[in-house]
Amino acid sequence: xxxxxxxxxxSVVVIVGSGAGGGTLADELTRQGVDVVILExxxxxxxxxxENDEWAMFAKISWLDKRISAGGWHHTETYPNLxxxxxxxxxxxxxxxxxxxxxxxxxxxxxxxxxxxxPGANVLDWPISYEELAPYYEVAERKMGVAGTKASGLPxxxxxxxxxxxxxxxxxxxxxxxxRPVASNTRPNDGRPACQQIxxxxxxxxxxxxxxxxxxxxxxxxxxxxxxxxxxxxxxxxEHDSSGKATGVLYADKxxxxxxxxxxxxxxxxxxxxxxxxxxxxxxxxxxxxxANSSGQxxxxxxxxxxxxxxxxxxxxxxxxxxxxxxxxxxDEVANNTRRGFVGGYHLxxxxxxLPFTAAFMKPGGWGREVSSALEMYDHMSCVWVCGEDLAxxxxxxxxxxxxxxxxxxxxxxxxxxxxxxxxxxxxxxxxQWRKLSEAVGATRVxxxxxxxxxxxxxxxxxxxxxxxxxxxxxxxxxxxxxxxxSDGSQFTSSGAANPTLTIVALAIRQAEYIAGAMKRREL
Amino acid sequence: xxDDQHGSLATADMRxxxxxxxxxxxxxxxxxxxxxxxGALSAGSLMLPARDxxxxxxxxxxxxxxxTLLVMARDIFPHDKISDRYYMLAIEPYDAKAAKDxxxxxxxxxxxxxxxxxARTRFGKPYAEVDTExxxxxxxxxxxxxxxxxxxxxxxxxxxxxxxxxxxxFGEEGSSWEKGGYINRGFDDIDWLPKA
Numbered sequence: 214x215x216x217x218x219x220x221x222x223x224s225v226v227v228i229v230g231s232g233a234g235g236g237t238l239a240d241e242l243t244r245q246g247v248d249v250v251i252l253e254x255x256x257x258x259x260x261x262x263x264e265n266d267e268w269a270m271f272a273k274i275s276w277l278d279k280r281i282s283a284g285g286w287h288h289t290e291t292y293p294n295l296x297x298x299x300x301x302x303x304x305x306x307x308x309x310x311x312x313x314x315x316x317x318x319x320x321x322x323x324x325x326x327x328x329x330x331x332p333g334a335n336v337l338d339w340p341i342s343y344e345e346l347a348p349y350y351e352v353a354e355r356k357m358g359v360a361g362t363k364a365s366g367l368p369x370x371x372x373x374x375x376x377x378x379x380x381x382x383x384x385x386x387x388x389x390x391x392x393r394p395v396a397s398n399t400r401p402n403d404g405r406p407a408c409q410q411i412x413x414x415x416x417x418x419x420x421x422x423x424x425x426x427x428x429x430x431x432x433x434x435x436x437x438x439x440x441x442x443x444x445x446x447x448x449x450x451x452e453h454d455s456s457g458k459a460t461g462v463l464y465a466d467k468x469x470x471x472x473x474x475x476x477x478x479x480x481x482x483x484x485x486x487x488x489x490x491x492x493x494x495x496x497x498x499x500x501x502x503x504x505a506n507s508s509g510q511x512x513x514x515x516x517x518x519x520x521x522x523x524x525x526x527x528x529x530x531x532x533x534x535x536x537x538x539x540x541x542x543x544x545d546e547v548a549n550n551t552r553r554g555f556v557g558g559y560h561l562x563x564x565x566x567x568l569p570f571t572a573a574f575m576k577p578g579g580w581g582r583e584v585s586s587a588l589e590m591y592d593h594m595s596c597v598w599v600c601g602e603d604l605a606x607x608x609x610x611x612x613x614x615x616x617x618x619x620x621x622x623x624x625x626x627x628x629x630x631x632x633x634x635x636x637x638x639x640x641x642x643x644x645x646q647w648r649k650l651s652e653a654v655g656a657t658r659v660x661x662x663x664x665x666x667x668x669x670x671x672x673x674x675x676x677x678x679x680x681x682x683x684x685x686x687x688x689x690x691x692x693x694x695x696x697x698x699x700s701d702g703s704q705f706t707s708s709g710a711a712n713p714t715l716t717i718v719a720l721a722i723r724q725a726e727y728i729a730g731a732m733k734r735r736e737l
Numbered sequence: 738x739x740d741d742q743h744g745s746l747a748t749a750d751m752r753x754x755x756x757x758x759x760x761x762x763x764x765x766x767x768x769x770x771x772x773x774x775x776g777a778l779s780a781g782s783l784m785l786p787a788r789d790x791x792x793x794x795x796x797x798x799x800x801x802x803x804x805t806l807l808v809m810a811r812d813i814f815p816h817d818k819i820s821d822r823y824y825m826l827a828i829e830p831y832d833a834k835a836a837k838d839x840x841x842x843x844x845x846x847x848x849x850x851x852x853x854x855x856a857r858t859r860f861g862k863p864y865a866e867v868d869t870e871x872x873x874x875x876x877x878x879x880x881x882x883x884x885x886x887x888x889x890x891x892x893x894x895x896x897x898x899x900x901x902x903x904x905x906x907f908g909e910e911g912s913s914w915e916k917g918g919y920i921n922r923g924f925d926d927i928d929w930l931p932k933a
Binding site: 264265266267268371372373374377378381408409410411412413419420528529530531532534535536567568569572573580581582584585588589591592654 | 751753754756812813814815816874877881890894895898899904906907908909910911912913914917918919920922923924925926927928929930931
């Protein structure tokens with residue numbers, strides 16, 4: 214039972230975005246009786262729209278509005294207008310995510326304390342600890358149905374060929390922590406079916422076995438009668454009154470008509486590029502540098518993980534695409550062990566690609582027999598994605614283009630990223646370990662790939678204990694404006710070495726509890 | 738397990754695909770939307786060698802340019818087991834596009850002219866007639882950073898490797914949801930790993 218709210222209704226919580234953060238927040242708030250209006254920039258796709266086709270789905274669901282890659286990273290050449298691979302649509306990037314639901318490590322919440330002052334980086338401790346977030350991780354694992362966890366009670370995902378070949382190599386070189394906590398049903402659960410080992414998980418799960426807010430949280434929120442979803446509604450700016458409180462948001466509908474939705478609370482969950490962009494675009498005479506930006510940290514400290522990838526040609530066939538997209542994940546390198554020549558750690562994540570994306574990402578710009586001879590062995594390939602800690606650096610940022618505007622007349626975002634020397638050292642280590650792992654099972658050729666556009670974007674509205682160091686407090690509430698919240702991965706103070714979705718969901722559950730309580734207590 | 742690339746490794750029940758393109762000519766034409774294009778070869782072109790017959794289909798850009806593009810496509814991503822007509826599928830759309838897009842027609846026309854000029858200087862004949870792949874590739878290296886090569890190469894990544902008609906050659910099975918995924922079709926049947 215969908216509800217409709219008046220645009221003048223200033224009792225609602227407006228949530229900008231419907232992905233892991235916004236979708237979860239909507240579910241958790243409506244569950245507690247709070248009225249919400251969800252404004253989603255993208256279309257409302259359904260599973261009928263999902264195809265087992267990499268490029269077709271890329272064209273259908275990706276956020277393809279113009280963005281510019283800048284800075285010292287290779288993306289300025291390889292992917293000049295695709296700094297990040299994320300989704301525009303109801304459910305956001307939970308349609309595309311791989312399903313890997315890793316928790317942060319304890320030390321990843323205390324990076325400044327653990328790593329000390331890292332020259333050239335802007336490292337800071339989170340204002341919350343692992344212990345504080347642990348109970349919310351439990352709830353998140355249960356809600357999302359993370360296979361193989363105690364919280365969900367679901368059996369582990371059964372190993373596929375790709376898992377087995379990576380696991381065998383990992384054990385041969387002495388790795389012990391081989392894991393696979395994936396948010397896909399291993400038996401029917403929460404009204405969704407069990408995984409049929411279809412593959413194409415990142416193209417939108419055709420049967421809905423993999424968790425996505427598109428068909429879990431959003432419909433559940435709608436059923437409460439406390440939520441309205443408005444797709445194709447691009448929020449242009451957040452309005453405020455003279456007391457400095459947020460009063461609502463201005464958005465454009467699918468026809469480009471502008472509407473003002475009033476609000477009691479505004480929660481921004483548009484991913485780490487759009488969320489700071491919205492705060493910066495909301496600059497006013499009272500807040501000339503953008504909303505919630507007294508620290509100057511809005512849009513700063515952009516992190517997208519230290520990533521690398523490689524393809525291995527094995528001595529026999531693997532058919533890595535058969536089954537769940539995530540294969541074995543090696544966690545032995547996550548601990549902070551500075552003898553390796555860098556701070557922080559990384560995961561080696563087996564991640565299947567189909568032939569079209571393998572051809573596109575293996576060696577951008579490459580051609581000739583070097584490329585074609587490798588692709589002829591596609592059926593023998595295994596594939597790794599290295600996901601490591603990316604240190605916050607102030608100059609890695611989301612900024613507004615001085616002149617170029619998008620279809621709504623808003624300045625397009627520039628995504629500036631330059632590697633820290635720590636990143637380069639970690640990437641080298643990860644690729645060397647993968648090579649050893651591959652050779653241990655007889656690999657005949659290992660091809661290092663440049664990092665392809667990441668779907669992990671973090672840090673651009675970061676949490677901090679002190680207002681001068683970041684944008685939001687430990688509840689995701691902006692230091693400057695008490696009824697303005699950030700509810701996505703842009704809150705992250707550090708990137709950790711874990712795929713961000715599980716942590717985004719855990720933070721959103723915790724934030725919803727705080728917002729609902731504060732509203733009851735009339736603090737908001 | 739039978740493995741055509743590496744001889745026999747072990748024998749068990751792994752569902753291994755023979756990397757051959759087995760679609761019939763008719764299904765191929767139907768599936769690729771080429772029934773009205775390459776399929777409708779003129780009576781005259783049937784007298785030509787296969788490559789020239791394919792190139793003759795370039796009515797806007799001309800047969801010589803068509804042949805250059807075809808040879809170039811193969812030199813960029815050479816697969817000896819895949820016949821010219823699959824490369825043709827990736828480059829054939831240029832002909833209709835060039836008819837409507839003068840900028841594209843010029844990019845291709847100028848690019849081919851430059852490549853042929855290089856080839857004549859070095860080898861005394863146009864690019865498509867140069868004898869060996871090594872010689873032709875040496876010419877492509879000279880133009881690889883230019884807009885013409887980048888356009889052809891960039892389009893080939895999707896035009897060739899995203900063509901479902903070539904996937905069987907690589908062991909790529911494509912869409913699986915309508916077949917019930919792989920839960921009962923070999924998602925976990927790998928049989929050559931050393932015992933732990």
